[in-house]
Amino acid sequence: MIDWEEMAARGGASWVESANDPDGGFPLDNLPYCVFTCGDRRHPRPGIRIGSLILDLAGASRSGILEGLDHSVLAACHAHTLNKLMACEPAMLAALRTRLLHLLHARADQATRGAMGVLLSPVAESTLLKPVDPPNFTDFYASIDHATNVGRIFRPDTPLLPNYKFVPIGYHGRASSIVVSGTEIRRPSGQAKPASGGVPALGPSRSLDYEVEIGLYMGQGNALGVPIGVASADEHIFGISLVNDWSARDIQSWEYQPLGPFLGKSFATSVSPWVVPLAALKPFRVPAALRASGDPDPLDYLWNPDDQHSGAIDLVVEVRLLTSAMRNAGAEPHRLSRANLRDLYWTPAQLIAHHTSNGCNLMPGDLLATGTISGPHQDSAGCLLELTVGGGKPVVLPNGERRSALEDGDEVILQGYCRRDGYPKISLGECRGTVDPAR
Numbered sequence: 001m002i003d004w005e006e007m008a009a010r011g012g013a014s015w016v017e018s019a020n021d022p023d024g025g026f027p028l029d030n031l032p033y034c035v036f037t038c039g040d041r042r043h044p045r046p047g048i049r050i051g052s053l054i055l056d057l058a059g060a061s062r063s064g065i066l067e068g069l070d071h072s073v074l075a076a077c078h079a080h081t082l083n084k085l086m087a088c089e090p091a092m093l094a095a096l097r098t099r100l101l102h103l104l105h106a107r108a109d110q111a112t113r114g115a116m117g118v119l120l121s122p123v124a125e126s127t128l129l130k131p132v133d134p135p136n137f138t139d140f141y142a143s144i145d146h147a148t149n150v151g152r153i154f155r156p157d158t159p160l161l162p163n164y165k166f167v168p169i170g171y172h173g174r175a176s177s178i179v180v181s182g183t184e185i186r187r188p189s190g191q192a193k194p195a196s197g198g199v200p201a202l203g204p205s206r207s208l209d210y211e212v213e214i215g216l217y218m219g220q221g222n223a224l225g226v227p228i229g230v231a232s233a234d235e236h237i238f239g240i241s242l243v244n245d246w247s248a249r250d251i252q253s254w255e256y257q258p259l260g261p262f263l264g265k266s267f268a269t270s271v272s273p274w275v276v277p278l279a280a281l282k283p284f285r286v287p288a289a290l291r292a293s294g295d296p297d298p299l300d301y302l303w304n305p306d307d308q309h310s311g312a313i314d315l316v317v318e319v320r321l322l323t324s325a326m327r328n329a330g331a332e333p334h335r336l337s338r339a340n341l342r343d344l345y346w347t348p349a350q351l352i353a354h355h356t357s358n359g360c361n362l363m364p365g366d367l368l369a370t371g372t373i374s375g376p377h378q379d380s381a382g383c384l385l386e387l388t389v390g391g392g393k394p395v396v397l398p399n400g401e402r403r404s405a406l407e408d409g410d411e412v413i414l415q416g417y418c419r420r421d422g423y424p425k426i427s428l429g430e431c432r433g434t435v436d437p438a439r
């Protein structure tokens, strides 16, 4: 007797051979969602990835192999984005995941495999589209290492502002300019002060930067006026993705006082095409990051014993850079940083509890990004501003090129994955973007 609940959290071979490579990142335990087209599948549709293949959920819904699942789920499988799936009851989505595990498991019979086979397309031949149209985008500032490093550049004596250890700091971002991995990023123009001083002028940004972040996509939201508590916050997370919060530092530094980020951020935000369900991350849940002695305890509405015990996620994020010169020379992308999501000062549940503590209503598909993920080391800084200490110490690439800001033709590649002994690797895939010249 197979324990499918256990299977949903751990292990299991699939009859899809490419899923069984323990380092492949897309085993039966992952099953991330996407929206794709491929060949005759011309209309965008939800899919789930298994190994090197994508299962067409619209086709699956039509074929009868998902029979018995809730109508809301079956209908959502025909939408052009994942938003409708994200609005479904968590229990109904868990039933979909369990069904897919059955159908793709090595023990599935020949008839099942035959019915499934026609619904699979190679990832390599598919076009991956923006998976979600987030109604809202919020960006936090949850890495204390990032906040400290950036603060130190501007305020050497008091890098962290006094509210940091009490309030999960965030701002409302722009949802309309979210683009999927692979979309070119047009260098923004904006108003900035010349480095030499004098009056500000409008022109192409001279200090374009990336920020490596993890995005939480919301499942079912909350009614206006009704906060979500830390204890139930995870039930509202549909899944996670990689996020690159492109930032024009010159525009940002001139505009941000007194109301915070605006045009230095809103020109583009990239997301990875895969949305990894929270269920796939269960084996990688770890205690909330230890607070330094002397730090205040979280206020009651942000504190929950279960969340402290296993609310964080052990997930590695890496950033690589490929310049035009490197590309032309056939060089490999160069790794700029590696950090871990578990080091954030706030857990995902705390971010949600804080976001809704004033009654603000979250909606299915809303994107809540963590803020730049940095760690305590020099090679764990999640943006160039921090890596180069405000631009003063340019990064030197293997071919001798230097960067304190992104140049046209530079491609930034984010990767994310979970590893733990005894479990297959779970990958978030990649989030890529290449800088195009200003218009």
Ligand code: MN
Binding pocket: 139, 211, 213, 245, 371, 372
């Ligand atoms: Mn950010």
